[in-house]
Amino acid sequence: xxxxxxxxxxxxxxxxxxxxxxxxxxxxxxxxxxxxxxxxxxxxxxxxxxxxxxxxxxxxxxxxxxxxxxxxxxxxxxxxxx
Numbered sequence: 001x002x003x004x005x006x007x008x009x010x011x012x013x014x015x016x017x018x019x020x021x022x023x024x025x026x027x028x029x030x031x032x033x034x035x036x037x038x039x040x041x042x043x044x045x046x047x048x049x050x051x052x053x054x055x056x057x058x059x060x061x062x063x064x065x066x067x068x069x070x071x072x073x074x075x076x077x078x079x080x081x082x
Contacts, residue, residue: 010035020034020035
């Protein structure tokens with residue numbers, strides 16, 4: 001049966017392969033599922049760190065803050081900008 005998921009070839013060190021096998025056995029899941037989840041978690045963590053760094057730098061650069069009323073005045077409602 002064909003799959004719509006992309007497959008990649010990854011070379012593991014013997015230690016990584018052993019650790020992956022232990023995790024998969026413990027979770028009663030295929031090694032590929034455990035590896036895919038680990039990659040997904042790594043991507044999420046990387047995104048979180050990037051956005052955190054970006055947010056911190058923008059906080060330092062911000063010279064003027066908007067009030068709630070100023071912010072919402074510029075927000076579009078049903079495709080129209082107030």
